Amino acid sequence: MGIIHLKNVQVEYNGFNTIHALQDVSLSIEKGEWITILGPSGSGKTTLLNVIGGMERSSSGEVEVVGIQLDKLSDDSLQDFRREKIGYIFQHYRLFDQFTVLENVMLPQWPYMSKKENEERATAMLSKLHMSHRLYHLPGELSGGEKQRTAIARAMVHSPEILLCDEPTGNLDRENRDNVLSCLEGLHQEGMTILIVTHDEEIAKYGDRVLFLRDGILKERVEA
Ligand SMILES: Nc1ncnc2c1ncn2[C@@H]1O[C@H](COP(=O)(O)OP(=O)(O)OP(=O)(O)O)[C@@H](O)[C@H]1O
Numbered sequence: 530m531g532i533i534h535l536k537n538v539q540v541e542y543n544g545f546n547t548i549h550a551l552q553d554v555s556l557s558i559e560k561g562e563w564i565t566i567l568g569p570s571g572s573g574k575t576t577l578l579n580v581i582g583g584m585e586r587s588s589s590g591e592v593e594v595v596g597i598q599l600d601k602l603s604d605d606s607l608q609d610f611r612r613e614k615i616g617y618i619f620q621h622y623r624l625f626d627q628f629t630v631l632e633n634v635m636l637p638q639w640p641y642m643s644k645k646e647n648e649e650r651a652t653a654m655l656s657k658l659h660m661s662h663r664l665y666h667l668p669g670e671l672s673g674g675e676k677q678r679t680a681i682a683r684a685m686v687h688s689p690e691i692l693l694c695d696e697p698t699g700n701l702d703r704e705n706r707d708n709v710l711s712c713l714e715g716l717h718q719e720g721m722t723i724l725i726v727t728h729d730e731e732i733a734k735y736g737d738r739v740l741f742l743r744d745g746i747l748k749e750r751v752e753a
Pocket residue numbers: 542544548549550568569570571572573574575576577728
């Protein structure tokens with residue numbers, strides 16, 4: 530059984546019309562794999578990441594991540610799962626503008642780690658991502674690539690089991706994009722399991738396996 534295992538997962542949003550954001554999605558990902566899921570806007574990419582990361586519950590089907598059946602967890606346990614096991618990076622970085630790079634990376638672990646350990650880990654992770662020269666800068670003073678590397682450091686500082694990336698290079702020019710992808714490659718070589726969702730076909734060149742999402746349906750290839 531893989532580190533991520535989905536069986537017949539459905540997500541429906543019931544509003545004026547029922548939207549089937551994920552339809553009968555089954556997926557197995559091994560520990561240490563880098564999977565890229567390509568899909569156009571509205572195809573269900575964020576929904577899929579949110580279900581795997583415990584940010585959202587499926588309407589039906591089985592979701593098992595790092596051996597934990599997420600459908601069976603209480604809200605509190607789901608929150609603990611998310612905090613301990615998952616690293617998540619967003620397209621728009623979501624950094625706090627009033628805090629330095631180092632503080633941004635330390636913030637999520639503030640209540641759960643001693644200040645000393647938190648600072649040591651954050652500094653080490655930022656150094657690994659070639660951000661040592663920017664520890665005391667504010668996000669407004671960074672390039673897009675540096676912002677995303679800060680966000681990666683924040684997602685990795687608690688040593689998650691899986692790194693989930695939602696359009697991680699969406700706002701970046703080629704140079705910054707290659708730079709962020711090579712940071713992800715470094716983490717992958719160390720054994721990190723990485724799942725990227727994107728509409729950017731260039732990213733499919735990286736990683737071990739590409740899957741395609743269309744209208745909430747996951748496929749191994751797309752018909753021409
Ligand atoms: N909370 C919600 N309530 C109702 N509908 C939703 C909700 N979240 C997402 N949807 C709908 O579900 C579908 C899938 O959305 P999702 O955000 O997963 O797509 P996406 O592929 O990530 O899109 P994008 O690339 O534009 O971010 C869309 O039709 C969207 O409008």
